[in-house]
Each structure stands twice: as structure tokens, then as C-alpha cells.
Amino acid sequence: MMPRCAIVGSGLSGFVTYATLRHGTPGRRGLEPAEIVVFGDEADPAGAWRPRAEAIRQRRMRSESDGHCYPTSFPGLAVREAARRASLTPLLRSVADRYRPTVTEFLGHVHLLRASCGWDESFVPARIERVRAIGGGFELDGYGPFPHVLLAPGHPGLALPPGLDDDPRGVHAYEPHEYARRVAVVGAGMAAATEWLNALAAGSEVVSVRRREPARRPLNVARPLFTKRGLASFHATAPAGRGELLKSFGAPSYPPGRAWDVPLARAACEKRFHVAAELDSVEQVICATGFKRGFEHDPLLRNLVREHDLETHERWIVLDRDSTVPGLTNATRTLSLAGVPGQWAYPAADTLVGMKYAARRFLDRVERCPTR
């Protein structure tokens, strides 16, 4: 059996896509492991994500009920936890968008799904540097051709503020670290807020270095954009407006609530939490400054754009609404982007829900291909 699909990137986006392809749609069998090749640096689909979540001591998932890797939204982790604990609480929380499984539970789910879906049979340890469009498909370095390819390379590296990349006091929030006696946390998003509380709990004095006040919202992306109507209005927005919207979702924010406010207010009263616009003399600087942004930072995507003259808008590759690359996708071949590079099609592409959006549309293309 010839592989028909290739996935580049063996992280959570690649994994969600794989599970979706294996499952298929109602009335049609999914693909066999021999029909799919997954290229990646490591076989563990949580291998890139886990150390980042561990570094900021993340205990619960940020995502809500649909934040899992199963190919269908239902039954998700809430239903399974409810059955296991013989309790309705996870279901009630899920209905109210308040169900957040623990990271341990999520990783257990990834482990079990990996073992049952054939992932390791399809995995090839290789880093792909070039995608070359040829008649009826794509060559990936020396591999292929494959009629259908989904690129899911993740974020192109951690971002550090200028001047801090070689400062011995500096560490990125997503790298392993402990907390010094006096700590500055640069940034004001979810990772920064998590680090304020971590450092305070470790007994540190915390200086929050920020250029602007963070917004308080439960998710980075406005909730209506997760609905069909909200997404349709996003797709109807002209490129300049769409770019501005995407930038606004990247602005610092963390959820509202007493769980954040009470410890910060208490620490401020004890003079252990201050806000500052500039760095002063501290022993440690934790950079909660996220990732580098844009296709230019990723050699695979940068080459793809240059060699195929793809349309871009600022830091984004322009995609069709189904997350495929226009010009390189037609009735017989598909090139899709999933994870953060897929933001032009789905603003929350770098979430488990967003990964499913790209994966389902990729499967749809594969199933409609006449040569299948």
C-alpha cells in the first residue's frame, strides 16, 4: 500500500490530524497506518509540548471541553472522567465551558490514543527542509511523492526580549527553571500570570515588567470566533483587517477570577509583587515572552513561500478558509497548514480545537480526491 498522506511535524497538531485520518468520516473507513507517513524530530506527540507545560508548572489544561486529541468532539475527556468517577460534575462543568482536565489526565489520554491508533507504525524520524510541488503531489526532501501533505511544524522557536538573549540572569518561561529570591517576570500574558503565582508560591519577591496592562479574558481568541457565524465574519474580513484582528489576539491576556486576583493582591500588600515598566537589579529574569512569530522564522515555511511564490500578508501565509494553500491545492492534491501557521484560516489554530478544524478539512480533501 502506497502512502497517500504525509504529515510534517510530530507534535500535537500532527497527532490530531493522524487520529482524524485514521478515524475517517461516518460511512467511510479511515486510512490505514501504511497510507500515512509522519515526519518528525521525535515520536512522542507531546514531546515538544510537555517540557513547556512543565516549565511553567501548568496543572490544568487551558482549553475547555473540546481540548483533546480524539477525532470526534464527543465523547471527550469530560464524559470519560464522569464515567470513571461516576459523577456528573465533569459533564456539568463541560456544559458551562468550565471543564479543564488536569495536564496529567491529558497526557494519559495522548499516551493511550498513541498506543491504539497506529501512530508509531507511520512515524519516520526525519526533519523535512523542503516541500516541492510536482504534478499530482509533493516531494518532501527525498521522500514521496505524496498527493496530500499537511505541514504542522509548530512555533518557530522561543522569543526573548532584545538584550536578554545572552544575559546570564535570563531564562525563558518555557525552559526548566527554579525561582530566585527576587525575580522579574517580563510579559503579561497567561504564561507570565502563571509565573507570578509560581514565584510567589516559591517565596520570591516578584517584579512584573510590562509595557501595557493585560486584558482579562478566558481564552486568547474571542469566544464568538469559535462559532460558525463568528468564523464566517472573520473569513469575510479583508486582509488588512484580518491581520489586525490576529494581532489583537496575540496581545497579552489572562483569565479573570479570584484564583489570580487574591494571591496577587495579598502579595502586593506584603510588598512582594510590584509592576514596573523597566527591568531593575534582580537576580533572575523570567521571559514569559512566548514564541517567535511568523513564517519567516521557520526554514521549511520560508522556503515554501519563496520557492512557490506564495501569497503572504505580513507574518502570515494566506490560506483558504479550509486551511489549504491556494495555488498548490486542487482536486488531486492538497497542501494544508495546521497549528500556529494555520491562523489565517482559523484564528485559534494553535489550540486543540483549531488543530481539529484543519485536520477535518484535510480529511475531507483526501476523501474527495478521485484517486483515493
Ligand SMILES: Cc1cc2nc3c(=O)[nH]c(=O)nc-3n(C[C@H](O)[C@H](O)[C@H](O)COP(=O)(O)OP(=O)(O)OC[C@H]3O[C@@H](n4cnc5c(N)ncnc54)[C@H](O)[C@@H]3O)c2cc1C
Ligand atoms: C505551555 C503551553 C500550554 C498550552 N496549553 C494548551 C491547552 O491547554 N490547550 C490547547 O488547546 N492548547 C494549548 N497550548 C497550545 C498548543 O496546544 C501547543 O502549542 C501545541 O504544542 C501545538 O502543537 P503543534 O503540533 O502545532 O506544535 P509542537 O507541539 O511544537 O510540535 C511540532 C513538532 O514538529 C516538529 N517539526 C518542526 N519542524 C519540522 C520539520 N521541518 N520536519 C519535521 N518535524 C518538524 C517539532 O520538532 C515538533 O516535534 C499550549 C501551549 C503552550 C506553549
